[in-house]
Amino acid sequence: MINREDLAALDKADPLANLHDRFELPDGVIYLDGNSLGPLPKNVPARVAEVVQRQWRDDLIRSWNIHDWDRLPLSVGDRIAPLIGAGPGEVLVGDSTSVNLFKLMAAALELRPERKVIVSQSGNFPTDIYLAEGLIRQLGDGHELRLVDGDDVLGAIDDDVALVSLTQVDYRSGHLQEMANVTHRAHDAGALMLWDLSHSAGVMTVDLAGAGADFAVGCSYKYLNGGPGAPAYLYVARHLQDQMRQPLSGWHGHAAPFEFETHYRPAPGIVRQRCGTPSVIGMSVLDAALDVFDDLDMAAVRAKSQALTGHFIDLVEQRCGGHGFTLATPRDPACRGSQVSWHHENGYPIMQALITGCVIGDFRSPDILRFGFAPLYLRYVDVWDAVTVLQRVLADGSWDRPEYHARAAIT
Amino acid sequence: MINREDLAALDKADPLANLHDRFELPDGVIYLDGNSLGPLPKNVPARVAEVVQRQWRDDLIRSWNIHDWDRLPLSVGDRIAPLIGAGPGEVLVGDSTSVNLFKLMAAALELRPERKVIVSQSGNFPTDIYLAEGLIRQLGDGHELRLVDGDDVLGAIDDDVALVSLTQVDYRSGHLQEMANVTHRAHDAGALMLWDLSHSAGVMTVDLAGAGADFAVGCSYKYLNGGPGAPAYLYVARHLQDQMRQPLSGWHGHAAPFEFETHYRPAPGIVRQRCGTPSVIGMSVLDAALDVFDDLDMAAVRAKSQALTGHFIDLVEQRCGGHGFTLATPRDPACRGSQVSWHHENGYPIMQALITGCVIGDFRSPDILRFGFAPLYLRYVDVWDAVTVLQRVLADGSWDRPEYHARAAIT
Numbered sequence: 042m043i044n045r046e047d048l049a050a051l052d053k054a055d056p057l058a059n060l061h062d063r064f065e066l067p068d069g070v071i072y073l074d075g076n077s078l079g080p081l082p083k084n085v086p087a088r089v090a091e092v093v094q095r096q097w098r099d100d101l102i103r104s105w106n107i108h109d110w111d112r113l114p115l116s117v118g119d120r121i122a123p124l125i126g127a128g129p130g131e132v133l134v135g136d137s138t139s140v141n142l143f144k145l146m147a148a149a150l151e152l153r154p155e156r157k158v159i160v161s162q163s164g165n166f167p168t169d170i171y172l173a174e175g176l177i178r179q180l181g182d183g184h185e186l187r188l189v190d191g192d193d194v195l196g197a198i199d200d201d202v203a204l205v206s207l208t209q210v211d212y213r214s215g216h217l218q219e220m221a222n223v224t225h226r227a228h229d230a231g232a233l234m235l236w237d238l239s240h241s242a243g244v245m246t247v248d249l250a251g252a253g254a255d256f257a258v259g260c261s262y263k264y265l266n267g268g269p270g271a272p273a274y275l276y277v278a279r280h281l282q283d284q285m286r287q288p289l290s291g292w293h294g295h296a297a298p299f300e301f302e303t304h305y306r307p308a309p310g311i312v313r314q315r316c317g318t319p320s321v322i323g324m325s326v327l328d329a330a331l332d333v334f335d336d337l338d339m340a341a342v343r344a345k346s347q348a349l350t351g352h353f354i355d356l357v358e359q360r361c362g363g364h365g366f367t368l369a370t371p372r373d374p375a376c377r378g379s380q381v382s383w384h385h386e387n388g389y390p391i392m393q394a395l396i397t398g399c400v401i402g403d404f405r406s407p408d409i410l411r412f413g414f415a416p417l418y419l420r421y422v423d424v425w426d427a428v429t430v431l432q433r434v435l436a437d438g439s440w441d442r443p444e445y446h447a448r449a450a451i452t
Numbered sequence: 453m454i455n456r457e458d459l460a461a462l463d464k465a466d467p468l469a470n471l472h473d474r475f476e477l478p479d480g481v482i483y484l485d486g487n488s489l490g491p492l493p494k495n496v497p498a499r500v501a502e503v504v505q506r507q508w509r510d511d512l513i514r515s516w517n518i519h520d521w522d523r524l525p526l527s528v529g530d531r532i533a534p535l536i537g538a539g540p541g542e543v544l545v546g547d548s549t550s551v552n553l554f555k556l557m558a559a560a561l562e563l564r565p566e567r568k569v570i571v572s573q574s575g576n577f578p579t580d581i582y583l584a585e586g587l588i589r590q591l592g593d594g595h596e597l598r599l600v601d602g603d604d605v606l607g608a609i610d611d612d613v614a615l616v617s618l619t620q621v622d623y624r625s626g627h628l629q630e631m632a633n634v635t636h637r638a639h640d641a642g643a644l645m646l647w648d649l650s651h652s653a654g655v656m657t658v659d660l661a662g663a664g665a666d667f668a669v670g671c672s673y674k675y676l677n678g679g680p681g682a683p684a685y686l687y688v689a690r691h692l693q694d695q696m697r698q699p700l701s702g703w704h705g706h707a708a709p710f711e712f713e714t715h716y717r718p719a720p721g722i723v724r725q726r727c728g729t730p731s732v733i734g735m736s737v738l739d740a741a742l743d744v745f746d747d748l749d750m751a752a753v754r755a756k757s758q759a760l761t762g763h764f765i766d767l768v769e770q771r772c773g774g775h776g777f778t779l780a781t782p783r784d785p786a787c788r789g790s791q792v793s794w795h796h797e798n799g800y801p802i803m804q805a806l807i808t809g810c811v812i813g814d815f816r817s818p819d820i821l822r823f824g825f826a827p828l829y830l831r832y833v834d835v836w837d838a839v840t841v842l843q844r845v846l847a848d849g850s851w852d853r854p855e856y857h858a859r860a861a862i863t
Contacts, residue, residue, distance in 0.1 A: 046661055060657050064703055065509045067510050067512070068547070071510075072512065072687070074513045077513045078508075078512060078513045078515075080508075080512060081504065081505070081508050081509040085504060086501070087498055088735075092680075093496060093497055093679070093737075094492070095499055097491075097492050097681075098476045098478070098492040099478050100487045100488060100680070101481075101485065101491060101812065102485045102488045102812065102814065103491075103812075104680065105862040110680060110681075111862055128695050136548070136727025137547070137727060137729055137791070138729075139546065139700065139704075139727045140551055140700060140702070140728060143699070145701055151590075164723055166703075166717075167706070167709075167712050167713065167714070168702045168703035169702055170714065170715070170716070171701045171702060171705075171715075171716040172700070172701060172702060174701060174715065174716045175698075175700060175701030175716065176699060178698035178699065178701075179558060179562075179591075180590075180591075194467075205739035264727070266657075268504070268508060268732070268733055269507075269516075269729075269733065270730045270731040270732040270733065270734070270735075271731070272579065272731070273728070286589070287586075288553060288581060288587060288589065288590035289550065289583070289586060290585060290586035290589075291548065291551070291579045291582060291583060292578045292579035292582055294582075294831075295582065297861050298578075299817075299861070299863050301578050301816055303574050303578070304581070304585065305578075305582040305585045312664070314550055316547055317547075317548025317550035317579065317684070318548055318549075318671075318681045319681045320671070320682070320683070320731055321679070322500075322679055322681065322734055322737060323681070323734055324681075326504075327735060345661060396514070401512065401513065401514075403513065405710055405712065406712050427740030441737065450517055450522065450710070451516040451517055451522055451710050
């Protein structure tokens with residue numbers, strides 16, 4: 042049995058403990074939803090003021106040259122690269138995860154013209170599936186999205202498959218895929234491999250190069266703390282960059298965009314993945330948010346993440362047993378990301394009561410309470426204190442109020 | 453012959469004169485590049501602080517409900533609608549102009565499955581052409597982009613044409629298309645019509661409904677002053693919204709995005725044009741920037757625009773005649789947008805000397821000096837003063853310095 046003092050001792054010994062002060066967190070709030078929207082890094086407001094009130098206001102259009110606005114998609118990408126096992130010039134920031142999925146899936150089908158199948162999981166994040174559906178529907182001509190249950194992916198990869206598209210950490214269960222193994226199996230069958238890192242980058246070691254992955258996408262407003270609707274990123278392995286084309290061939294992906302040539306010529310390298318004008322303010326916010334990752338030991342981040350999630354599982358079972366929770370997340374820390382999810386028939390109202398009690402997680406249909414653990418700003422005692430609130434709302438039945446059962450527009 | 457006093461008198465009588473104070477403009481700068489990047493509206497920094505330092509910081513993930521973040525693409529779109537002759541629910545903000553072009557061009561080809569041609573102008577803004585090329589290349593199967601010279605558009609619209617895609621105001625010459633006439637000719641031939649409003653919205657009356665246009669896109673960082681890389685917008689005429697599909701079918705365009713269903717179901721209306729998570733900070737900046745357009749008489753804006761550009765043409769010819777400028781813009785004010793462009797063999801170094809002299813316009817290959825006139829923050833005397841600087845750099849030859857001949861990365 043662990044107690045709060047044990048956890049306080051872990052905080053004292055935590056090499057990452059000082060990072061907590063780099064974030065603005067509202068007083069009293071225990072924030073377990075960094076996998077939906079990371080909190081505000083303290084250095085962001087100054088950077089926003091610099092971009093808006095100095096660069097934009099004073100230097101106006103000249104800022105594209107003076108302040109290297111045009112390089113932001115590449116320079117910010119190069120800062121994300123070490124977090125995901127990519128090299129310089131392999132990561133580009135811009136557009137949304139959804140748009141980037143479309144670019145890479147379309148490019149993959151073109152790289153494997155004799156194959157017409159994309160394999161994914163039925164439990165993949167919906168937008169990953171929806172974009173594949175949109176592409177398949179647009180192309181027609183026998184193209185197919187083959188959706189399989191979680192355990193059946195490897196068996197579904199055959200000679201018809203052009204691309205396997207998976208999310209590294211399942212947004213509902215927190216299950217962590219075996220990236221290297223699945224990638225090798227895809228390659229063995231002649232298929233390309235795309236990973237969505239939205240729920241993994243920033244809280245664990247990710248090694249795209251080590252796995253030999255071809256493509257990746259990811260969202261920067263979750264564990265990278267880039268702010269609401271922050272620009273997403275994409276990865277293309279260097280050896281594929283110059284042989285692939287993507288259909289969103291906007292002017293910023295042109296070899297010479299400011300020559301205003303009549304016909305498209307793709308830029309070399311990752312630049313041909315660019316499309317329209319980059320969102321300078323959003324990219325600048327993300328750039329500032331990434332400061333906290335400079336020289337960070339991601340193995341230490343992963344170790345703390347596993348400890349936080351492990352203690353949370355133990356403490357919920359220790360202190361809230363008998364209340365009907367079923368663990369939805371792998372118990373083996375090597376098999377889960379940085380979240381813990383529980384099935385519960387009253388998951389929705391219980392989560393609303395927790396939020397009222399200043400423990401913010403989220404609910405995912407049909408019955409999942411989801412708690413994200415971001416090692417950069419969470420303390421070990423937060424785990425204890427969150428479970429204390431959970432224990433209370435269960436014990437006093439305060440979750441069972443009509444207002445907690447009424448669904449919000451966005452859950 | 454007009455003089456500075458005449459122009460000062462026009463400023464005194466200008467019903468829009470007070471709007472100048474709604475913008476931050478650096479001291480001494482005459483800003484004639486609002487068609488590349490509009491200046492900072494004074495109310496934007498407070499709105500940014502509200503979004504970043506209150507909504508994001510304090511309300512975190514709950515802001516999606518509390519602060520209606522999720523409605524921004526629609527609510528900001530509804531504020532652009534009256535500027536372009538659209539109704540409520542016909543304009544959506546999000547993604548880049550380039551991405552939106554792809555969505556609408558792909559949807560148009562699907563609405564006319566028996567036709568395989570997109571018609572555009574070889575002088576259209578490059579990204580409009582490049583995206584059509586990307587789509588055509590992706591689809592193959594006989595699809596074709598038919599690029600014609602400016603005057604030949606009407607003759608190129610035949611029974612094979614699915615879509616005519618044009619920009620209302622030419623980014624180089626400032627030539628204004630006859631929107632209603634071209635749209636009717638496209639419809640007569642059974643084609644759909646898409647307008648790019650990037651160089652027209654915000655400086656003139658635009659009437660998409662009156663012209664019967666099917667689709668439009670536009671950029672918000674030019675004359676709408678939405679900030680660098682601000683989110684773009686798109687328009688779909690109401691009667692087409694529910695019968696069309698676009699391939700970038702991201703989760704935010706789903707009928708029930710937070711139900712996380714396995715398969716895509718398009719939302720009704722304009723919402724199915726959404727794709728990924730909206731860029732909340734960028735949309736909030738744009739939302740604030742649009743305040744200046746509330747209850748604005750766009751006919752008065754157009755009248756001032758025509759007067760500013762007319763005086764500029766007259767004064768350059770009056771005061772800088774014999775220096776080799778050839779007018780690239782229609783002399784008839786009814787046929788031009790809100791810019792004046794001149795051909796000049798030394799256009800690039802002359803523009804650099806002007807910028808050093810605090811008159812900011814821009815250069816467009818191969819030989820065009822381009823001056824944008826935004827009636828909301830420009831004064832009539834600015835026209836005189838800009839020409840004074842031009843007269844000086846021509847008279848003293850100060851434009852002919854080596855440093856002014858060296859091209860910047862972005863021109």
